[in-house]
Amino acid sequence: MRNQYKKLVLGAAVALVLQGCSLFGGDEDLTPMAPLPQIQSAFEADTAWSSSVGGGIGDFYSQLRPALDGSRIYAASRDGDVTALDASNGDKVWRVDLSDLDVNADKRSARISGGVVAAYGKLFLGSENGVVYALSEENGDVLWQATVPGEVVASPAVGDGRVVVLTTSGTLIAFDSESGKQEWSLTEEQPPLTLRSVAQPVITNGAVLYGRADGKVGIALLSNGQPVRQSKVADPRGATELDRMVDVDSTPLVAGDELYAIAYNGQLMARKLMSGDEVWKRKYSSYRDMAADDSAIVITDSSSHLFAVDRRNGLELWSNTQLENRDVTAPVIFGDYVVVGDVEGYLYWLDRLDGTIKAMQKLDGSGLYANPLVEGDTLYIQSRGGKLFALKRP
Known part of the structure; x- marks a missing residue:
């Protein structure tokens, strides 16, 4: 099931899995996956090569x-x-x-x-x-x-x-x-x-930045682990523990002199890196990593909706909801496009200026799960089944 990868840990011992099917049995799909977009692809990226790198990750997170x-x-x-x-x-x-x-x-x-x-x-x-x-x-x-x-x-x-x-x-x-x-x-x-999930820590300016499960980004000295500061991204709210989850599981993003972070059930915020002063905050929810260029932050939210927001003020530049609940990967920026993959193994190329899907192609039916890697004119992406693809920029 496409949402079985969003596992939860209750206390120190009990693991639950949030699935598209009911947690308590039955076949009803509570979060239906959007149908495959019907578009006329403007191009298909050339596969420079593909190779097997083992058994992949299967159905595991x-x-x-x-x-x-x-x-x-x-x-x-x-x-x-x-x-x-x-x-x-x-x-x-x-x-x-x-x-x-x-x-x-x-x-x-x-x-x-x-x-x-x-x-x-x-x-x-x-x-x-x-x-x-x-x-x-x-x-x-x-x-x-x-x-x-x-x-x-x-x-x-x-x-x-x-x-x-x-x-x-x-x-x-x-x-x-x-x-x-x-x-x-x-x-x-x-x-x-x-x-x-857990966010990858970030090392910068002699410090370690790391997302926390209590809705904060922690900052500690790299030399000795001494805590320096906590930057609040979200406050727990709601009647149930599920509602109150505010994990910061997206890797903190440092761009210029600013820190960007987003929380599940929380918000996207920008703060000055050195002082911690808040620049802006907006209501978004995500556990996936973000992408950035000189002017925008691009996010995949917890419903697989894609958004681009202005780095200066957090104003929304565009949104795309066509891939709802398709377990869309974190985005990467590749030339003129924002690129993401989905649970059925499709790769999508969105116009980075307006978010429209310009092209899509199926790579591997086992599914795509992690954001692609971009280097020069080549994009690398790994499938759940263990296939690694190298695609050339269109």
Whole structure:
């Protein structure tokens, strides 16, 4: 079911899954998926190459995305396959299987979910088994691994010689990128009910910015984890714990001297990065990452509606509701287009100026789940079934 990936955690032990079908049984679809848009595509992007990178993620929740560094692109599957490919033609350079490691011996699989991040000649990944890995970009050798108290479902943040992960239990942990030695940890109290997803931390200006389940963006010193400031994005409101969920699960976006953040059941807000002063706020709800250019912020909201808002004042520039409840990915900006994928494996190209769908094409029936990766004139996107596609700009 297309909404089964929006998992919830109740307390510390009970996991629920929000599905299109009733949570309590029956076949009625409470959030019907919009029919496939009927449009005349203006073009179809050429597929430069496609390649299998393992078994993909199946029906599980995951935020796995490929990473590009130099002439190679790196991708992973949930079971533990990590693959390096030549970015120009998709040829495999090396492959390793993290499920073979002793740390996963008594587990169902490696359950990789957070990553891939390439930096310092290494690849960094995290897993639902509570393991953080550093691999050699050159040959895939495991350079170090560390266990953490909780699942790592978001990509690590890497910078200034440190690797920072945020677990689903609300713990922020920093490691030395070279040795894997833990340097500090910071734990936040969690609300009774939270979304399954977690935002990737952001390293900037000697600090770590991270989304919290209580509707705030936390800021801590990268050197020692000392909390600096909290920026409120949303206040819990409503009669039930479900209504009061205000998780900030979209990666905080830093553009210029401003910080942009959005919360589930909350709002989109802009603040000055250094002072924390509020610039503007608008009512939107999302758990997906945002995209930005010089003038606009583009979001996919929790109903798979797409919006562009003016970075200066938060005024809405355009909206598109044609893909409602199609589990649309986070957006990326690619030339003249905003590009997103959906649960049925379609890729959509929206005019970045007015939000109209200019073209669509089906890539993989297993579905598209994570925002594409853009590098130059090429767009890379990974499917649930483990296919990695490289598409050329139209």
